[in-house]
Amino acid sequence: MLTDRLRLKKARKLLNKINKLGPKMQAMSDEKLQGQTAIFKKQLKEGKSLDDILPEAYATVREADKRILGMFPYDVQVLGAIVLHNGSIAEMKTGEGKTLVATMALYLNALEGKGAMLVTPNGYLASRDKKELAPVYEWLGLSVSLAFAEEKDSKKKITAKTKRKWYNSDIVYTTASSLAFDYLFNNLASSKENQYLRPFNYVIVDEVDEVLLDEAQTPFVVSSSPNVQSNLYHLADQFVRLLDPEVDYVFKKDDQLFWLTAHGIEKAEQFFKLDSLFSNESRSVYRHIILAMGAHLTMRRGHDYLVVKGEVVLLDEDSGRLKRGVQVSTGIHQAVEAKEKVELTKIQKTAASITFPALFALFNKVSGMSGTAKVNEEEFLQTYNLKVVTIPTRVPVIRKDYRPLIFLTTIDKLMTAVDDVVEMHKTGRPVLLVAGSVENSEIISELLLNIGIPHNVLNAYNAAYEAQIIKNAGQKNAVTIATNMAGRGTDIKLGPGVKELGGLAVIGTEMLPKRVELQLAGRAGRQGDPGSSQFLISLEDSFISSNNTPRQKKYYRKLMKKKSKGKDITLLSGPRIRFSLLMLRTRKEDLNELMRSQTNKMEIILSLQRKNFYTRRDKIMKTDDLQEDVDRIIDNALNLYLEKQDLSNKSDLKYFINQHVTYQQVNVPDNLKTKKAIKDFLKELAYKILDEKKHVLINKKQANDFYQQVIISSMDGNWIDQVDRIEKIKINAQQWGRSGRPQDLLHQEKAFEAYKDFLDKITLSTFDNLLLSKIFTNEKGQLVVVFN
Structure with missing residues (x-):
């Protein structure tokens, strides 16, 4: 595996070419620089690749960024953009300007006309970045959109036409969850006029570790009618x-x-x-x-x-x-x-579902940005085939990261944290105090209020004010209490005179996963600023108490017994306790990685089925003449029914006709003794009923619309049951794994059997609905199909 140094060596060669083009771009008039886009598009049509035009395209955007935004991307930002174009993850520390990095990779990958997306974990970031950077793209002749309704428009109904316009833009900013739901609804559309997505091409996933790791096991679900x-x-x-x-x-x-x-x-x-x-x-x-x-x-x-x-x-x-x-x-x-x-x-049945790993697997090329991806480098490579490249900071990081302090009890830990805040507040130094939960953030807030320390609280209750609270967190005398949500998003910039006081102090009050700890520490010391991080943990932290071993539990009880007898046990030190807690965190993180891996393996099966199903469904919706499909369905359905049932008895055959073909009385001949004779009779009867329906249908298009509605309805109804069945197979597979049986293999076998059965059910229910449904046209002349 190539090291970062070797990967960056290749990128630096491209950077040198881009830098040499700087004077040429600088000398261009606005009109000539804007004309570069048309030149690049022409070169691509003539056979050049994106790699071929990368140096000049990046030099163009760099100059455009300077003219429109007043910001000229630094060399390290250009390196990050090269990594993004290569379909890798660029690890860039907080404050290194990831927003500007994306402009180069998005512009280049949008030039082919297939679309480029930037996906963020939340709407605030997507809206902010689109608003800030749209002037650059538009100045260069590319269209840009925000592919979700902002809060002020959230109650307005968004039409397929509007969404189509959003997603047909050259560059699209959206959130991961909005994209997931749009993908599902697009594939549940009842007609091609109600679809709005084009094939996915290139995506940059911002905060990629949050989206592809932290949220990897969370399915996004569209529900049908409730149970x-x-x-x-x-x-x-x-x-x-x-x-x-x-x-x-x-x-x-x-x-x-x-x-x-x-x-x-x-x-x-x-x-x-x-x-x-x-x-x-x-x-x-x-x-x-x-x-x-x-x-x-x-x-x-x-x-x-x-x-x-x-x-x-x-x-x-x-x-x-x-x-x-x-x-x-x-x-x-x-x-x-x-x-x-x-x-x-x-409690509703699932009509459609998808996880983020399955969603982003649909793109031709995926890249990502994060400040803390290197911790999970191996998982990104094995699960997503994404390399992680650490981009050097523009100036050295001088933040002081102190060794964690370990306390026996939560109360000792919190009182120490409050004392530290009081001492720093006396000097005017800003403090970001991180609580492990909403409940703890409010406890700490009450402790500070009791001693008269003014402060802001950022937790899930007031997330709407996140940007404003974070914006002020680096000002002199600022004290901000936050949950882990403060680890990402808006930069904390230092106010006047704060550098001289030591910069922002981050104090964590819980043991956290390593990556979350790094995110929070990274809020201080951005772009060479001074700052510090100190984590205070106790053996009563939920992360520890819910994951520790019997030996660790015994050690905690022993110390508590001594404390109850009057022994002063506040701080714990020594290599054994530190090593023990390090191993506990490693075990927990390894377990989380294993669970994500198992979920992803099982999701791959559903992804393959989902992709096959949506392809079949899409083909039905876009076919203008479905007669051949209907002929095949009738033939296959009769074969399936006759395999399962013996209809040689006349009364059984009449019952079958009443259940699956027509509610009208039918004269059944006495000489139907072979399967072939029965099939021929039933097929002739089926086409006779379809011909009768065609009297209501005024033209060939309306007949096709009828076929389309019937087939799509049968497909969707059975797909709901199939998703539910796969979910049950997944749960059973986890139990098989615990009993030592080959979990993956059994899951694949059962899922394959279920899909084959699902396709047969579509055939049978389509046959029934074609023949038993009632059709009429309403006052607007629209076709209405009623299924029994």
């Missing part, structure tokens, strides 16, 4: 509130395991008036009790979720941001809603 909702959630919640933790259940907090005791089981049977909690009839009651216990014992408000405007919204464990539109696995979310006494959301 029947259980009325047991509220009843189970009432019951769980009556349980006595001393006698009714056991809760192993460290392992997040819980179960009812014999006393609790008896109490449940009395409350729900059951003979046995574990009978088949009582299975649903038991399931809802377990869901309610999980909601009360393992789902913590302020840590795992918030209640915002009467809605339970999950919190991202790593970033501290709200995960709107995402629910915990089936049933738990509704149990939490019952616990919080808010309206229960309906």
